[in-house]
Amino acid sequence: MLGQALAGSSANTTAGARVFRYEVTGLAQNDQTDRQSYSVRNSGSIFINVPYSRMNQEMQRILRLGGKIVNITPVVVGDEGAAE
Numbered sequence: 001m002l003g004q005a006l007a008g009s010s011a012n013t014t015a016g017a018r019v020f021r022y023e024v025t026g027l028a029q030n031d032q033t034d035r036q037s038y039s040v041r042n043s044g045s046i047f048i049n050v051p052y053s054r055m056n057q058e059m060q061r062i063l064r065l066g067g068k069i070v071n072i073t074p075v076v077v078g079d080e081g082a083a084e
Contacts (some may be wrong), residue, residue: 019049019075019077020049020050020055020072020074021073022050022062022069023047023069023070023071023073024048024069025068026066027046027062027065
C-alpha cells in the first residue's frame, strides 16, 4: 500500500515541478542522430527545457550527440503576468 502511494506522479512534489533550461552548443550529425527522421543542426546555441527528474538522462544524451552544455538556468513558471 505504501509503495502505491509513492508511485504517483513526481509533478506533485517540489522537485518534480522544477524545470531547467540547458543552453547547448556543438550538436552535430553523427551515427546516433542518423537513426532519427530529422537532422540535428550544427550551428549556434539551442535551448532545451528539462524537468528536474530527467536532468541526468538529458545531459548524457546531449554528450552522446556531441553537444556541450554551456549554461543551466532554472525556469520560473507562472511569472508571465507578474511584471504588471
